[in-house]
Amino acid sequence: MNARAFWYRGVAPLAAVLVAALLLLSLLLLATGHDVGPALQALVRGAFGSSYAITSATMVRMVPLGFAGLAVSLAFRAGILNVGAEGQLLIGAAAATAMAVPMAGVSPVIGIPVLLVAGATAGAVWAGIAALLRLRFGVLEVISTIMLNFVALYLTGWLVRGPLQEPTRINPQSASLPDALHLPVLLDGTRLHAGVPLLVVVAVGVWWWLSHTASGFRVRAVGANAFAAQSAGGIAVSRTVFTAFLLSGLLAGLGGAVEYTGITYALYENFSPGYGYTAIAVALMARLHPVGVLGTALLFGALEAGANAMQRDAGVPSVVVSVVEALLILLVVAADRVVDRVGDRVDTPVAARAEAAT
Amino acid sequence: MSALDIGTGFLEATVRTATPLAFAALGECISERAGVINIGLEGSIIAGALGATVAAGVIGVGGGFAVGALAGVAVAAVFALFTVGLKADQIITGTAITMFALGLTGTLYRTIFGTSGVALSTPTTGVVAIPGLSSLPLVGPGLFAQPLATYVVMLLAPFLAWWLQRTHGGLALRAIGEYPEAAVAAGIAPRRVQALAVLFAGGMAGLAGATLVLAQAGTFVEGMSAGRGFIAIAIVVLGRWRPLGVAAAALLFGAANSLQTLFQSMGFTGVPYQLFLALPYVLTLLVLAGASGRAASPAALGKRVG
Numbered sequence: 001m002n003a004r005a006f007w008y009r010g011v012a013p014l015a016a017v018l019v020a021a022l023l024l025l026s027l028l029l030l031a032t033g034h035d036v037g038p039a040l041q042a043l044v045r046g047a048f049g050s051s052y053a054i055t056s057a058t059m060v061r062m063v064p065l066g067f068a069g070l071a072v073s074l075a076f077r078a079g080i081l082n083v084g085a086e087g088q089l090l091i092g093a094a095a096a097t098a099m100a101v102p103m104a105g106v107s108p109v110i111g112i113p114v115l116l117v118a119g120a121t122a123g124a125v126w127a128g129i130a131a132l133l134r135l136r137f138g139v140l141e142v143i144s145t146i147m148l149n150f151v152a153l154y155l156t157g158w159l160v161r162g163p164l165q166e167p168t169r170i171n172p173q174s175a176s177l178p179d180a181l182h183l184p185v186l187l188d189g190t191r192l193h194a195g196v197p198l199l200v201v202v203a204v205g206v207w208w209w210l211s212h213t214a215s216g217f218r219v220r221a222v223g224a225n226a227f228a229a230q231s232a233g234g235i236a237v238s239r240t241v242f243t244a245f246l247l248s249g250l251l252a253g254l255g256g257a258v259e260y261t262g263i264t265y266a267l268y269e270n271f272s273p274g275y276g277y278t279a280i281a282v283a284l285m286a287r288l289h290p291v292g293v294l295g296t297a298l299l300f301g302a303l304e305a306g307a308n309a310m311q312r313d314a315g316v317p318s319v320v321v322s323v324v325e326a327l328l329i330l331l332v333v334a335a336d337r338v339v340d341r342v343g344d345r346v347d348t349p350v351a352a353r354a355e356a357a358t
Numbered sequence: 359m360s361a362l363d364i365g366t367g368f369l370e371a372t373v374r375t376a377t378p379l380a381f382a383a384l385g386e387c388i389s390e391r392a393g394v395i396n397i398g399l400e401g402s403i404i405a406g407a408l409g410a411t412v413a414a415g416v417i418g419v420g421g422g423f424a425v426g427a428l429a430g431v432a433v434a435a436v437f438a439l440f441t442v443g444l445k446a447d448q449i450i451t452g453t454a455i456t457m458f459a460l461g462l463t464g465t466l467y468r469t470i471f472g473t474s475g476v477a478l479s480t481p482t483t484g485v486v487a488i489p490g491l492s493s494l495p496l497v498g499p500g501l502f503a504q505p506l507a508t509y510v511v512m513l514l515a516p517f518l519a520w521w522l523q524r525t526h527g528g529l530a531l532r533a534i535g536e537y538p539e540a541a542v543a544a545g546i547a548p549r550r551v552q553a554l555a556v557l558f559a560g561g562m563a564g565l566a567g568a569t570l571v572l573a574q575a576g577t578f579v580e581g582m583s584a585g586r587g588f589i590a591i592a593i594v595v596l597g598r599w600r601p602l603g604v605a606a607a608a609l610l611f612g613a614a615n616s617l618q619t620l621f622q623s624m625g626f627t628g629v630p631y632q633l634f635l636a637l638p639y640v641l642t643l644l645v646l647a648g649a650s651g652r653a654a655s656p657a658a659l660g661k662r663v664g
Contacts, residue, residue: 028462032469081449129643137647142397142449146588147639158632280453303422317468319580322461329454330436333446 013335014285021327028323029316039314046309047302052207054192057308060263062294062301063195064089064272067255068279069286069293070280071248072122076288077210079223082129084145085252086276087152092253093260094156097164097174097267104178111181116257123253124246126152131245135238141245149276157269164267173268193262200294202251207290219244239289243312252276274322276317278304284332292331300325362496368613368620369500373508374574376612378403380511382590383597383604384518385562390416390594391522392555393548393658397452398437400587402430402457402560406567408463411578412470414480414571415613422480423507423568430564431457431557437557448660454585464580471578473589482576483507507565515605531555535656551639563565563587585639595649599641599656607645614641 026036047058068085075082096119103111130148133139157172159165166175183193210216221229222240229235255275260267282300286292307321382399389396396402409429414422437455440446471478477567491502522528533541534548541548566586571578597604600614618634 028465032465083453132642133647139646140641142453143591144589144643146585147592147642150585150639151636153635154632157635158630161632162630277453277457278449281457284450317465319461319464319468322457323465324461326454326456326458326461329450330440330458333440333454334444335449337444337446 011333013339015332017328017335018284018330021324024327025320025324028320032316034314034316039310039316042310042313042316043303043306045306046313047306049309051152052190053305053309055187055307056326058298058302059196060191060193060301061304062297063193063199064255064275065261065278065282065300065304066106066199066203066297067258068252068276069282069297070203070290071252071255072208072252072283073249073281073286073288073290073293074219074244075248076204076283077223078219078241078248079226079242080245080248081142082127082132082145082245083142083280084127084148084249084276085255085279086272086274087145087149088126088249088252089256089259089272089276090149090152090156091126092119092123092256093264093271094152094159094164094256095119095253096257096260097159097177100175100177100181108180112183112261115181115261116254117262119257119260120250120254123256124250126253127245127249128242131242134245135242141161153269156267156271160268166266171268172251174266177261177265181261182265183258191263195258195262198258199297202254202292203290206251210290215240216242252279273304278322278325281329284329363590364620364623366496366499367623368616369491369497370503371616372609372612373500373504374612375615376608377504377508377511377573378569379586379590379593379611380515380605380608381507381569382568382586383593383608384511384514384562384601385559385566386590387594387597387599387604388518388522388531388562389555389559389600390659391535391585391599391656392531392552393538393656393661394441394556395448395452395553395591395660396434396437396441396556396559397449397588397591398433398455398459399452399559399563399590400456400585401437401582402563403567403583403587404463404581405429405433405459406564407571408467408567409564409583410568410571411467411478411480411613419481419572422572423565426568426571427561427564430562430567432560434556434560434563437560438553442553442556444565459581460581467578467580479577480571482521483573501513505569507569507573511605515601518601532656535658538658538661563590589638589642592646595655596645598649611638611641614638 018208026040029036029039046053048054066241068089071085071088072082096115099115099118103114130141130144133144134141160172160174164174166173183195186192186194186196189306210220216236218229218240221233221235222237222244226237230237256272258272264271278300282296284291285299303321303324307318310316310320312317382403386396386399406426406429410422410426413425436458437451440451485503486506486509487503492498494502507642530541530546531551533544534546534551538548565593567583570582575582589611593607594604596607596610614637617637618631618652621629622633
């Protein structure tokens with residue numbers, strides 16, 4: 001992408017989309033009888049108003065959103081509409097919780113990685129069900145992954161009332177993770193944990209894999225045009241789709257395990273407030289770019305943290321945030337369609353110039 | 359409880375839970391025959407449920423159904439604007455529409471009714487027992503002593519089957535889903551037909567939501583659509599895109615939903631209830647897997663047209 005295209009295809013529409021979403025949110029607040037000024041102030045204060053808000057609200061929410069956003073980005077890049085990050089994340093957290101029992105007393109140097117690997121593996125297996133259904137039986141993954149989200153939700157509900165319930169059997173949640181197995185906290189007095197640098201490393205790794213390896217190239221080729229990849233590129237499409245689907249689930253599952261070992265230290269029914277669904281907006285806003293996901297996950301982490309503050313301080317129902325997220329998706333889609341139409345005209349001279357220069 | 363009583367209760371519960379699913383799936387069937395897959399159906403259902411809740415308290419049950427249908431149409435209009443108007447991706451748009459409607463209904467519900475925790479109750483439709491038939495053993499209460507909405511859906515399925523196969527409008531609609539180029543050559547405006555089909559499906563989904571509130575729950579709960587929009591899409595596949603097949607498939611899902619009650623009345627209590635809650639979703643997966651190889655989907659389903 002050249003500099004000009006970066007601005008008019010990348011930055012300008014994003015800025016327009018953000019402003020438009022903010023305006024629509026203000027209208028919605030007005031229509032539901034809230035004071036717009038104080039509500040938006042609470043939103044910003046809850047997200048960025050203090051160092052505690054930044055480290056312990058915004059950045060902490062960025063982590064599960066980032067992992068799930070990477071999962072969605074990778075899948076969409078391969079042409080797989082995996083909207084099951086929510087279920088894969090839950091299953092990842094459940095698997096890590098199940099592994100915590102045998103890991104109690106084990107050195108954290110071994111124990112923590114085992115929990116994370118268990119979560120990632122379980123996420124990949126859960127996504128593998130949808131991958132098999134698509135490749136073997138032609139089941140649309142949009143439907144299968146959503147169905148699996150519901151199954152994961154009820155499975156979690158059963159686990160925390162059955163096999164994984166805490167010993168007193170009073171609360172529908174798992175026993176607390178032993179302190180030794182918590183992800184290290186980076187700054188004393190905050191909730192900022194090692195999941196943040198891990199997310200950055202994984203995001204860069206996914207980007208490097210997609211752009212610098214042969215298997216990453218195959219994934220992008222299949223996503224761009226499966227027919228051409230198979231016929232002209234000689235790429236085994238089914239195997240590539242299967243690999244990408246598993247990796248996508250692995251990332252979401254890892255996100256669940258990181259959330260469990262870094263923040264919640266227990267599994268319970270509403271473990272994820274819809275991180276897997278928000279991740280779709282995170283990925284689309286980042287234009288499916290893995291490093292871009294870091295930025296949009298931070299933005300959505302801020303939005304979620306701010307929404308909580310808005311509910312607490314201004315009485316605005318926090319579910320309003322999913323309206324904003326949906327608006328962002330729709331506005332990005334609309335902006336893309338508009339930019340495509342206008343851009344075709346603007347692109348031509350740029351492409352012609354590039355050709356003349358070579 | 360006698361075996362006959364248990365069977366009667368099971369049938370009654372099956373038909374009751376199948377009714378909203380059949381409304382949503384019959385609408386989606388029409389939309390998909392026109393080539394548009396609307397994953398945002400869930401959004402129309404929840405909007406219909408809230409619309410019905412608000413209106414029923416003010417203008418009664420009949421008005422509740424009407425406003426519920428209109429709310430479903432309104433949500434579908436946004437979907438149509440993006441997919442038919444802007445030719446945006448149907449799946450991504452549908453996903454966003456579902457998020458949008460779930461968030462908006464939650465916000466509006468809490469704004470209108472507050473979060474006091476006091477259960478809100480709406481008026482509900484009574485059961486209309488058909489004289490004579492409703493006293494038949496076993497099937498009587500299930501088929502002939504149901505709310506009016508159930509009878510509407512029972513009549514709607516054969517009507518839509520007839521309309522699709524036997525009328526000019528039905529032919530035009532099917533042509534666009536199967537072979538848009540030929541339809542355009544025949545002078546049919548594809549985008550107008552698709553937009554109307556999407557709006558119709560939205561209205562049906564709105565009625566599904568209204569049925570949930572006004573004929574069943576008697577109250578609104580955030581997220582009470584609980585994936586029925588997605589199950590309805592699976593029902594369309596199982597019914598092989600034919601209204602009568604869709605109605606039959608809806609009954610199967612109603613039966614899966616009612617198994618929990620059946621097991622309880624038969625005295626099985628050892629099975630975790632979450633298993634029954636998960637059953638319709640697992641069944642959807644199994645059905646979709648089993649339906650493969652018998653591809654009968656409209657050829658241009660999900661493609662950008664016009």
